[in-house]
Amino acid sequence: MDRTDVVAIHFKETPAHASYGWHTAPESQYVITLSGTLEFTTREGETFVVRPGDVLLAEDNIGIGHKWRLIDDQPWRRAYVVLKPGARDCFVAKKGG
Known part of the structure; x- marks a missing residue:
């Protein structure tokens, strides 16, 4: 089984109907959505x-x-899984979801 080395996991909650303008990720991390639905826009549009x-x-x-x-009436609850610097990413993207 392939594993990815991580250094931390933390959780955050943002109230329903919130938004956050252009910003960068502070470090390489997985973001796992636990509740809430959001519209996400990348720098490529x-x-x-x-x-x-x-x-x-x-x-x-x-x-x-x-x-x-956020585009629904739920708060956005998520887990941030911070990758160890230089860790190999074993994530396999789902296509056509």
Whole structure:
């Protein structure tokens, strides 16, 4: 089984209907959505919906980064899994979800 080395996991909650303008990821990390639905926009202009159970690999720590806004009536609860610097990412993206 492949594993990815991590250095920390922490949790955050943002109230329903919130948004956050352009910002970068502070470090390479997985972001696991536990509740809430949000619209996520990348610096390349790609926009998609993130739902509970979705996992993002946030590694856009330069440039303008990304932005998001909550689009349902639930708070956004998520877990940040911080990758060890230089750790090999074993994440396999789901296509056509």
